Amino acid sequence: MAFPKSLVIVPTYNEKENILLIMSAILEQNECLEVLVVDDGSPDGTGDMVQAEADKNPRVHLIRRKGKMGLGSAYVTGFKWALERDYERVFEMDADFSHSPKDLNRFLEAAEESDLVLGSRYLENRISVVNWDLRRLILSYGANVYTRMVTALPISDATGGFKCFRREALQALNLDKMKSDGYCFQIETTFKIWKKGLRVKEIPIVFTDRTRGTSKMSGGIISEAFFLVLKLRLGLA
DSSP: OOOOOEEEEEEESSOTTTHHHHHHHHHTTOTTEEEEEEEOOOTTSHHHHHHHHHTTOTTEEEEEOSSOOOHHHHHHHHHHHHHTTTOSEEEEOOSSSSSOGGGHHHHHHHTTSOSEEEEESSGGGOOOEESOOHHHHHHHHHHHHHHHHHHOOOOSOTTOOOEEEEHHHHHHSOGGGOOOOHHHHHHHHHHHHHHTTOOEEEEEOOEEOOSSSOOOOOHHHHHHHHHHHHHHHHTOO
16 A cells, blocks of 8 residues: 655654664665654754755755754644654654554554544553553553543553644644643644544554663653643643
């Protein structure tokens, strides 16, 4: 099946151990795919490595930002960049191989009939994560149960960060009003697309925790998500 022109957005901060490998793995999955790295001024030289590849490969693109500005704003920056160009499918994807590039074609297939495709770690009550400790698993699973209870969002994994948007879904969002980050950003985008009556589909993935580099998760991101869910339920976000 031939798929439309698609962009995989990969936010980075100090990902020199992963970035060249993940870009190569993405591009080899399908000729329709291109990569946009949004780098937050990585002091380890991640941005320079991407720029060197972009100079050689027209399917690789780079946006450099001056400092660590957060995951949510990185995706908003990437979404706007994609909408200014002729991409019909736009992905969110981590740089650290926690999301498998081999799943990209399954997302593209599902996006033929869905406006937003989510990679789910918890579909049909199955937990598909590798190398997490029990505390992190309980935190993540509990956040999704809480989100469903408060918002009625019929999604098993609203906090996941492996997603494919049709162009129309991104256009339906008011990107200038997206202020959240991390878990919070993932919940907000999915909730708002669902509330607009667009088609949302989950497909199963296996999430494998990073083996190189350092996790960017923080307590502030978790607490932000708790309060955002309440605001979404009350129509305040």
